Amino acid sequence: MGVKMKRLKDAKNLPTTVKAGYQYFTINVYGKFGGLNPRNVGAVTHKEHLISLDGTQNLGDGVETLLHELFHIAWTQGYLSEVVNHDAEEKVVGILSHQVATMIHDNPDLFKWIIKSVS
Numbered sequence: 636m637g638v639k640m641k642r643l644k645d646a647k648n649l650p651t652t653v654k655a656g657y658q659y660f661t662i663n664v665y666g667k668f669g670g671l672n673p674r675n676v677g678a679v680t681h682k683e684h685l686i687s688l689d690g691t692q693n694l695g696d697g698v699e700t701l702l703h704e705l706f707h708i709a710w711t712q713g714y715l716s717e718v719v720n721h722d723a724e725e726k727v728v729g730i731l732s733h734q735v736a737t738m739i740h741d742n743p744d745l746f747k748w749i750i751k752s753v754s
Contacts, residue, residue, distance in 0.1 A: 644690025
């Protein structure tokens with residue numbers, strides 16, 4: 636008998652919006668697929684200011700997916716396609732989201748300090 640993993644859709648207190656720059660994005664967590672392409676676990680729709688997440692992911696993977704989509708927003712708002720080949724976006728965002736999620740997990744006191752210090 637395996638350990639039952641907590642799913643993103645069951646997370647408590649997940650905000651439903653995020654402010655990025657001057658824009659607000661709605662965060663939608665779906666059950667099985669919902670508004671997502673079945674091969675994706677997350678997506679950002681810039682025109683609609685929407686972040687879509689597959690809620691069936693385990694909580695840790697779902698948090699990394701949310702970070703991934705936030706990095707896509709930062710990429711677009713920061714006009715990184717003007718300085719980095721646009722084809723590299725998915726790879727760069729994937730690397731950053733995985734690394735930052737791991738750093739947050741491994742260094743919670745540091746990130747609490749960062750949050751307090753930029754407030």
